[in-house]
Amino acid sequence: MTLDIPKVPLLTAKRATELYGKPDGDPHGAWAKANIVYCGGSGKAEKPAMPGVPERLWFAVHRKAEPKMRAAFAAAKLACPTYVIRSAGCWVYRHQQHDPTRPLSIHSWGAAVDVDASTNGLRSRTIAPYSAAWLKEYPQGLPYEWVKGFLSVGGMDWGGSWRGTCDPMHTSVYEP
Numbered sequence: 001m002t003l004d005i006p007k008v009p010l011l012t013a014k015r016a017t018e019l020y021g022k023p024d025g026d027p028h029g030a031w032a033k034a035n036i037v038y039c040g041g042s043g044k045a046e047k048p049a050m051p052g053v054p055e056r057l058w059f060a061v062h063r064k065a066e067p068k069m070r071a072a073f074a075a076a077k078l079a080c081p082t083y084v085i086r087s088a089g090c091w092v093y094r095h096q097q098h099d100p101t102r103p104l105s106i107h108s109w110g111a112a113v114d115v116d117a118s119t120n121g122l123r124s125r126t127i128a129p130y131s132a133a134w135l136k137e138y139p140q141g142l143p144y145e146w147v148k149g150f151l152s153v154g155g156m157d158w159g160g161s162w163r164g165t166c167d168p169m170h171t172s173v174y175e176p
């Protein structure tokens, strides 16, 4: 089984800055105030929770990426209503793989989301999505129908289809 999705290029730091501005790492700074919107928080946040994401979580996302991300979560829920999301992390200012020698992660712009990180972990090799090897690696991973639904909105760069690295928890909004 292969995932039939429109491929988009990798969302680079350069393109992220063009699209979303230059984050400064200060969670209370001017960039964050202007660009980050909170969802969920048991109804205390500015916007409602993302569809399917636990209501109690505070989900922080770039304002410009928020509608596409919301549409993706809604499409995933519709495509796979039985899948229960336990965690979803979006905005956090950090370097790739928490390594300061690496470039900034797209999470720094609030334009990437990690869904259920504990069961969809990063691997440092290519694994064909939903191949036998994949299913062995991710027995409790995101279901095929869920991922297909999530990506159906288009313009999403999914870590599960990368070459040399496999990061199925991760999706970036390449085209907001």
Ligand SMILES: [Zn+2]
Binding pocket: 107, 112, 113, 114, 169, 170, 171
């Ligand atoms: Zn990620």
